[in-house]
Amino acid sequence: MKRILSLFLTLAMSMAVLTACGTGGASVSTAANAGSGGAASGDSGYDTLHITAAHGAAESTTVHKAWLKFKELVEAGSGGAVTVDIYPNQQMGGDSECIASCQQGNLTMDSPSTSPLAAFDPTMNTFETPFLFSDRDTVYSVLDSDAGQEVLDSLEASGLKGLGYFENGFRELTCNKEINSLADLKGLKIRVMENDVQMAMWKAMGANPTPMAFGDIYTALQQKTVDAQENPLELINNTKFYEVQDHVYMTNHIYTAYVVFMNLDTWNSLNSKTQDLIQDCVKQATDYQRGICKQAEQDCMDAINASGSSKVYEVSDDLHNEMVQACSSVYDMVKKLAGNDITEKIYAAAGFNG
Ligand code: TK8
Numbered sequence: 001m002k003r004i005l006s007l008f009l010t011l012a013m014s015m016a017v018l019t020a021c022g023t024g025g026a027s028v029s030t031a032a033n034a035g036s037g038g039a040a041s042g043d044s045g046y047d048t049l050h051i052t053a054a055h056g057a058a059e060s061t062t063v064h065k066a067w068l069k070f071k072e073l074v075e076a077g078s079g080g081a082v083t084v085d086i087y088p089n090q091q092m093g094g095d096s097e098c099i100a101s102c103q104q105g106n107l108t109m110d111s112p113s114t115s116p117l118a119a120f121d122p123t124m125n126t127f128e129t130p131f132l133f134s135d136r137d138t139v140y141s142v143l144d145s146d147a148g149q150e151v152l153d154s155l156e157a158s159g160l161k162g163l164g165y166f167e168n169g170f171r172e173l174t175c176n177k178e179i180n181s182l183a184d185l186k187g188l189k190i191r192v193m194e195n196d197v198q199m200a201m202w203k204a205m206g207a208n209p210t211p212m213a214f215g216d217i218y219t220a221l222q223q224k225t226v227d228a229q230e231n232p233l234e235l236i237n238n239t240k241f242y243e244v245q246d247h248v249y250m251t252n253h254i255y256t257a258y259v260v261f262m263n264l265d266t267w268n269s270l271n272s273k274t275q276d277l278i279q280d281c282v283k284q285a286t287d288y289q290r291g292i293c294k295q296a297e298q299d300c301m302d303a304i305n306a307s308g309s310s311k312v313y314e315v316s317d318d319l320h321n322e323m324v325q326a327c328s329s330v331y332d333m334v335k336k337l338a339g340n341d342i343t344e345k346i347y348a349a350a351g352f353n354g
Contacts, residue, residue, distance in 0.1 A: 046081035054092035066289035094213035115195035123154035125338035128197035130327035147345035161267035169232030174245035182322040237300035242310035
């Protein structure tokens with residue numbers, strides 16, 4: 001059903017673009033015309049651009065609120081020359097489909113997790129390092145560092161302009177059995193993101209991981225195709241995974257960022273005034289989300305605990321140490337996939353000895 005809807009939306013958008021451009025240009029952007037004096041830039045000096053943006057999370061999440069903030073700021077800042085339509089909840093397809101759509105110019109902007117993006121740009125694998133970050137302040141300082149910018153810039157080789165990082169969050173394990181030691185993970189059928197490092201780390205911990213798109217998780221848990229999954233509290237709550245899982249363990253085994261990007265041709269067709277505004281609005285939306293996500297996470301924890309279907313538990317230091325130890329076997333893989341140089345820079349910025 002979602003596929004059909006997404007196909008319909010894509011078709012509807014393409015029609016709208018063709019009508020708007022009148023040139024048959026394939027890009028969603030009308031900016032190419034604007035640059036060559038075709039579409040009105042107006043008195044404001046901003047290019048005319050209609051942005052279609054997609055992401056995979058529910059409308060109640062802070063990443064959706066960040067997108068709404070971006071829309072509000074960029075539309076107001078450009079005096080209406082730049083407009084934004086946001087499609088949440090995998091309406092435009094799963095992460096991998098949306099990344100490909102953005103590369104092809106059928107979507108203007110997207111914000112997938114780093115993990116599925118790594119199949120398009122292996123540099124992203126630096127962020128798949130388990131236990132790389134222990135707190136949000138370190139996360140933000142690394143994402144905002146020169147090394148964080150270098151990872152964003154690497155997207156250009158894939159036809160994408162990296163603009164910033166929204167937050168998905170620290171990931172927690174959910175399952176129906178009690179987990180007290182690493183031995184309890186043995187053979188656990190767990191859904192993981194479509195990423196080689198994620199697969200390897202769960203195997204290293206003794207589990208039996210299956211890669212799967214985000215949109216298929218709830219049904220897979222319900223039908224017991226898998227017994228467990230892992231995601232940040234916001235998604236566990238807002239996608240209602242707690243309804244079909246008894247326990248949430250605060251493993252914090254990885255921090256996932258959402259990477260915000262634009263189709264590179266569209267970006268390159270914009271004048272610098274428009275580019276600067278878009279970049280600045282992504283930055284402001286990022287700051288806005290950072291200001292609300294900690295409280296949102298707490299609220300999600302409270303909601304899960306109050307649900308009567310699931311409870312949130314801290315993990316013991318012993319279990320944490322066992323997990324860290326087992327996962328250390330994937331650091332070499334990360335360096336090989338992402339590149340040693342950039343990985344060393346990210347590790348240094350994070351104060352991490354991988
Ligand atoms: C949303 C996904 C999600 C991710 C996952 O489309 O797949 O588990 O955490 O946020 O990107």
